[in-house]
Amino acid sequence: MSTWRSRLCQCACLTYVRCASILVPAGSRGEWWKEWKSELWHVREARVPVRGFHWPAERELVEFSLGAFRDAWSVAMQAERRRAPTAGNEGSARRCVLALAVLTLICCGIGLAIPGVRMRVIPLTLPDSAGVMLIQPPQGLAGSQRTLPGRLYRSWKGRRQRLFSEFAFLERAQKTTLTLPASGGSQHAAQVRTAGVSVTFFRVLGWALRFRSPVGEASKGEPRVVLSDLLWRRVAGGDPEIAGRRIRIGGREMVVAGVAPAVTAVALPEDVDAWILTPDEALAGDGPGYVIGRALAAGTGDGWMMTAPRTDGSFADFSCTRIYRTPYQPWDIFLFALFLACVALPATTSLPLGEYRVSSVRLAWSTKVRRWAFLAAKIALLLPLVYMFSLDVAYGIPRMPPAAAGYVQLLTGLSACLLGLRWALGDQRGRCPVCLSRLTHPARVGQPSRSFLAWNGTELICVGGHGLLHVPELETSWFGEQRWLYLDPSWSVLFADAPSMSAGYF
Amino acid sequence: MTADAKLSHTAAMILQAVHAGCEYGFSLMERTGLPSGTVYPAMRRLERDGLIRSSWEQQAIADAEQRPPRKYYKLTRAGSAALEVSCKRYPLLAKMLPVEKQPA
Numbered sequence: 001m002s003t004w005r006s007r008l009c010q011c012a013c014l015t016y017v018r019c020a021s022i023l024v025p026a027g028s029r030g031e032w033w034k035e036w037k038s039e040l041w042h043v044r045e046a047r048v049p050v051r052g053f054h055w056p057a058e059r060e061l062v063e064f065s066l067g068a069f070r071d072a073w074s075v076a077m078q079a080e081r082r083r084a085p086t087a088g089n090e091g092s093a094r095r096c097v098l099a100l101a102v103l104t105l106i107c108c109g110i111g112l113a114i115p116g117v118r119m120r121v122i123p124l125t126l127p128d129s130a131g132v133m134l135i136q137p138p139q140g141l142a143g144s145q146r147t148l149p150g151r152l153y154r155s156w157k158g159r160r161q162r163l164f165s166e167f168a169f170l171e172r173a174q175k176t177t178l179t180l181p182a183s184g185g186s187q188h189a190a191q192v193r194t195a196g197v198s199v200t201f202f203r204v205l206g207w208a209l210r211f212r213s214p215v216g217e218a219s220k221g222e223p224r225v226v227l228s229d230l231l232w233r234r235v236a237g238g239d240p241e242i243a244g245r246r247i248r249i250g251g252r253e254m255v256v257a258g259v260a261p262a263v264t265a266v267a268l269p270e271d272v273d274a275w276i277l278t279p280d281e282a283l284a285g286d287g288p289g290y291v292i293g294r295a296l297a298a299g300t301g302d303g304w305m306m307t308a309p310r311t312d313g314s315f316a317d318f319s320c321t322r323i324y325r326t327p328y329q330p331w332d333i334f335l336f337a338l339f340l341a342c343v344a345l346p347a348t349t350s351l352p353l354g355e356y357r358v359s360s361v362r363l364a365w366s367t368k369v370r371r372w373a374f375l376a377a378k379i380a381l382l383l384p385l386v387y388m389f390s391l392d393v394a395y396g397i398p399r400m401p402p403a404a405a406g407y408v409q410l411l412t413g414l415s416a417c418l419l420g421l422r423w424a425l426g427d428q429r430g431r432c433p434v435c436l437s438r439l440t441h442p443a444r445v446g447q448p449s450r451s452f453l454a455w456n457g458t459e460l461i462c463v464g465g466h467g468l469l470h471v472p473e474l475e476t477s478w479f480g481e482q483r484w485l486y487l488d489p490s491w492s493v494l495f496a497d498a499p500s501m502s503a504g505y506f
Numbered sequence: 507m508t509a510d511a512k513l514s515h516t517a518a519m520i521l522q523a524v525h526a527g528c529e530y531g532f533s534l535m536e537r538t539g540l541p542s543g544t545v546y547p548a549m550r551r552l553e554r555d556g557l558i559r560s561s562w563e564q565q566a567i568a569d570a571e572q573r574p575p576r577k578y579y580k581l582t583r584a585g586s587a588a589l590e591v592s593c594k595r596y597p598l599l600a601k602m603l604p605v606e607k608q609p610a
Contacts, residue, residue, distance in 0.1 A: 038574040039531050039532050039576075041574050042530075042573070045573070046532070063542075064535075064542045065542075067541055067542025067543030067545075069543070070543035070544075070547055071542070071547050074550055074551070075550055078551075078554060
């Protein structure tokens with residue numbers, strides 16, 4: 001009985017020490033483990049009696065083993081401190097990439113948390129969107145609004161169709177107050193834009209309502225309303241049980257029939273938060289609105305003119321425009337901003353990375369690859385960061401008109417791209433091409449009054465002893481760009497870490 | 507580390523214990539009464555600073571006694587000098603851990 005307990009304690013002690021050894025750097029782990037194992041054996045020999053189980057002795061042994069963690073931590077810290085100059089050099093590049101990655105993730109997180117941005121990042125594609133046309137009077141004939149009366153919609157709907165399969169009607173939007181009863185008897189009120197639509201509206205557009213419930217379907221006698229995705233998130237907090245709930249819009253009680261999908265590619269003539277499903281009889285008056293039709297032939301182009309009968313029997317021209325448009329997607333805007341930034345970049349900063357072509361030093365290919373990979377990694381992380389940042393700025397503001405948001409995204413993207421690329425090149429120039437550490441100890445060299453006889457500018461040094469960077473104060477014909485001067489091994493006595501750092505780089 | 511560098515009381519105590527004849531970690535613990543989590547890291551620091559040096563016992567000796575070999579620690583010249591300075595700073599150190607008399 002006592003033997004297995006003693007063995008169990010022995011195993012536990014060895015396990016503690018073995019676990020602690022994980023903290024020790026691999027190079028010295030073997031010797032560290034050997035010493036602790038040996039010491040543990042000697043402590044057991046000295047403390048634990050040969051026969052029987054002695055709990056105080058075993059406890060002392062366990063306490064001894066636990067000290068291994070402190071020792072291992074101390075060894076690890078010593079190794080870290082020894083490595084500090086090197087880690088400071090190479091680690092700065094890693095930290096730079098890590099910081100960029102974290103910033104990108106933060107921007108992505110912010111973007112995904114904002115509904116307006118999320119809609120642009122993950123756009124909803126509707127397979128049945130071709131052929132949905134907005135029918136309006138020709139431009140300049142019926143005033144600036146270009147609306148049609150509701151009775152015309154009803155008239156067309158009753159006729160035999162050869163061009164369209166179905167029509168829908170959208171009334172002009174009105175500002176009103178929406179009241180949503182909240183839990184605890186309180187009410188949530190918001191100013192919204194509402195518009196009456198025919199019951200065919202969402203079918204013609206090809207939108208499948210979300211959270212449609214039997215309750216919402218069954219309330220035939222009461223007016224029904226469909227909330228926009230933004231309103232649903234803003235007022236109802238994204239409640240999936242919203243369908244069937246009663247809300248008040250402009251004093252009228254209505255039942256929520258569902259939530260419209262977040263579609264960004266549609267160019268509806270009215271910006272609406274809540275669509276009130278209205279029977280055709282109620283839309284048959286002279287109230288202005290918009291007629292939307294689904295063309296029988298889907299590939300009928302983006303826009304065309306048609307001649308159709310009016311309610312009085314006479315014929316008139318109408319323009320038909322595709323309602324789904326995707327000319328200015330955020331990605332296209334970003335690519336355009338990136339193109340502009342690339343064009344403008346040479347005017348704002350010098351492109352060379354400080355390499356002096358006349359140099360006898362040839363770097364190892366792995367060093368060169370590492371350097372270029374670092375620059376590529378910076379730019380690769382920078383682009384999504386800028387993209388998401390521009391989306392956050394442009395679409396994070398609620399109710400910004402789409403056109404204005406596009407311009408904001410373009411301006412933000414261009415500025416951020418330009419600054420980002422400038423920074424990426426400047427940062428690369430300010431690093432040692434060998435160990436990628438930030439160059440330090442700037443020193444002013446030369447006299448400005450002797451610009452034409454000798455160079456003057458700033459000299460920076462790599463703490464690893466790989467070289468000096470000369471940055472001229474004035475651009476001259478013989479010293480136009482900054483130059484990197486590699487230091488030969490004779491300089492290594494000045495740098496504590498030079499021998500270890502240089503190994504394998506050249 | 508120079509001899510003028512000031513050692514902590516614990517480090518000085520361990521240095522004195524090594525000087526007094528304790529050659530391995532467990533004997534240092536026994537002599538000073540310090541726990542393993544203090545003694546071993548302190549020894550690493552002292553070795554790093556060149557005040558003590560370590561060496562492994564010959565395997566043959568350990569095999570003959572049927573035990574694992576031990577790692578022994580000895581005072582360096584710099585360690586002796588540092589201990590001398592520390593003994594002036596901590597006068598009771600030498601009394602607490604007197605040097606064992608070598609058998610004649």
